[in-house]
Amino acid sequence: MSIKILVLVFSALIISARPELIADHHLSTRISPFPSESSSNSPFIPPLPPFTAQSPAIASTSFTRVPALFVFGDSSVDCGTNNFLGTLARADRLPYGRDFDTHQPTGRFCNGRIPVDFLANRLGLPFVPSYLGQNGTIDKMFQGVNYASAGAGIILSSGSELGQRVSFAMQIEQFVDTFQQMILSIGEKASNRLVSNSVFYISIGVNDYIHFYIRNMSNVQNLYSPWLFNQFLASNMRQELKTLYNVKVRKMVVMGLPPIGCAPYYLWKYKSQNGECAEEVNSMIMESNFVMRYTVDQLNHELPNASIIYCDVFQSAMDILKNHQLYGFDEPTEACCGLGRYKGWLPCISPEMACSDATGHLWWDQFHPTDAVNAILADNIWNGRHVDMCYPTNLETMLHA
Numbered sequence: 001m002s003i004k005i006l007v008l009v010f011s012a013l014i015i016s017a018r019p020e021l022i023a024d025h026h027l028s029t030r031i032s033p034f035p036s037e038s039s040s041n042s043p044f045i046p047p048l049p050p051f052t053a054q055s056p057a058i059a060s061t062s063f064t065r066v067p068a069l070f071v072f073g074d075s076s077v078d079c080g081t082n083n084f085l086g087t088l089a090r091a092d093r094l095p096y097g098r099d100f101d102t103h104q105p106t107g108r109f110c111n112g113r114i115p116v117d118f119l120a121n122r123l124g125l126p127f128v129p130s131y132l133g134q135n136g137t138i139d140k141m142f143q144g145v146n147y148a149s150a151g152a153g154i155i156l157s158s159g160s161e162l163g164q165r166v167s168f169a170m171q172i173e174q175f176v177d178t179f180q181q182m183i184l185s186i187g188e189k190a191s192n193r194l195v196s197n198s199v200f201y202i203s204i205g206v207n208d209y210i211h212f213y214i215r216n217m218s219n220v221q222n223l224y225s226p227w228l229f230n231q232f233l234a235s236n237m238r239q240e241l242k243t244l245y246n247v248k249v250r251k252m253v254v255m256g257l258p259p260i261g262c263a264p265y266y267l268w269k270y271k272s273q274n275g276e277c278a279e280e281v282n283s284m285i286m287e288s289n290f291v292m293r294y295t296v297d298q299l300n301h302e303l304p305n306a307s308i309i310y311c312d313v314f315q316s317a318m319d320i321l322k323n324h325q326l327y328g329f330d331e332p333t334e335a336c337c338g339l340g341r342y343k344g345w346l347p348c349i350s351p352e353m354a355c356s357d358a359t360g361h362l363w364w365d366q367f368h369p370t371d372a373v374n375a376i377l378a379d380n381i382w383n384g385r386h387v388d389m390c391y392p393t394n395l396e397t398m399l400h401a
């Protein structure tokens with residue numbers, strides 16, 4: 001039986017078997033997980049000068065200029081959203097950010113830059129600011145906004161034990177709000193043009209495993225096999241990508257899930273002897289990636305003019321892990337910052353818990369890679385410099401088309 005048929009059959013099963021979970025998801029687009037949002041309170045939007053396409057200088061002019069970068073996701077790309085939320089998942093204290101441009105914590109779950117910072121550079125754009133860090137005016141948003149929130153998942157309740165977070169559906173809703181503000185400010189035609197030429201970067205789903213499925217929340221393991229669960233995630237992703245498409249988004253980068261079975265937390269939890277990865281975790285992630293890649297492929301055929309690429313972080317990360325010495329890493333398993341075996345037992349919460357030099361480490365903390373790894377991942381997304389991990393093309397090629 002072909003994959004396509006399998007997927008169809010399982011999708012049908014999901015829809016008929018679990019209406020309540022799906023209904024739950026729809027609710028998530030309406031209920032805000034936190035009391036107020038800066039930008040939607042004020043009905044008054046100050047007039048702005050008309051948007052012009054040639055503000056920042058850009059090194060390469062060989063592709064259509066990308067006016068903005070919009071980011072959705074979890075802690076892999078959060079750049080400060082959670083600083084405004086009541087949650088344990090915050091990276092607003094040192095040693096987070098110690099190797100960043102400002103050497104200050106920003107909310108990024110890294111010692112330095114996250115992949116979207118490197119990609120913004122490639123696109124000739126400034127670092128994209130977080131949505132909740134905005135003060136209600138829209139002028140800063142024309143070069144992009146980052147809606148990502150650490151702990152968030154595709155499922156509304158994923159990550160709930162950590163506290164507040166902005167779920168994927170809510171992030172999309174926040175973008176739709178931004179889009180409406182743009183229309184009020186620069187008109188519909190200019191807004192459509194801006195959005196359809198911009199890059200939308202989506203990196204979410206791993207918390208649906210870390211904080212939901214693997215923890216057997218809501219008895220999920222009894223109700224869903226891993227295969228059915230990843231079908232459920234993919235059908236949600238599909239729906240959200242279509243929502244973006246309907247507001248004129250055309251260029252999307254969908255990131256696959258990383259091999260968290262190799263992250264220090266799971267090495268500690270599964271009592272890894274010599275740094276071998278938790279296969280049970282990784283096999284679920286691989287299966288999920290397989291389905292997500294297929295979903296993206298389907299959407300590319302279904303949606304006219306859409307250019308969606310799927311980037312397999314798993315593949316690229318495993319290459320770095322396997323060939324870490326060639327890449328210049330001498331510590332492939334132990335985090336730079338944390339406590340316990342592999343520094344995977346306790347989260348990184350103080351500068352004393354951190355190694356002095358993170359450059360040889362693959363892992364910064366329990367779950368997140370170092371700046372050096374993020375740079376390699378971004379290079380691979382951009383042009384497949386080390387590993388071709390994006391399908392059907394890398395980002396640079398997609399923008400040339």
Ligand SMILES: *[C@@H]1O[C@H](CO)[C@@H](O)[C@H](O)[C@H]1NC(C)=O
Pocket residue numbers: 135137140
């Ligand atoms: C909002 O922030 C921008 C710069 O970040 C600043 O120029 C502007 O005055 C601020 N507006 C308000 C109302 O605080």
Ligand SMILES: *[C@@H]1O[C@H](CO)[C@@H](O)[C@H](O)[C@H]1NC(C)=O
Pocket residue numbers: 216218219220221222
């Ligand atoms: C998941 O949790 C339910 C109760 O919440 C329990 O009955 C079931 O055995 C658990 N499944 C697994 C695989 O641990």
Ligand SMILES: *[C@@H]1O[C@H](CO)[C@@H](O)[C@H](O)[C@H]1NC(C)=O
Pocket residue numbers: 304305
């Ligand atoms: C696709 O692109 C063509 C050429 O730019 C345009 O005429 C057409 O309206 C677009 N279709 C959709 C659905 O965006």
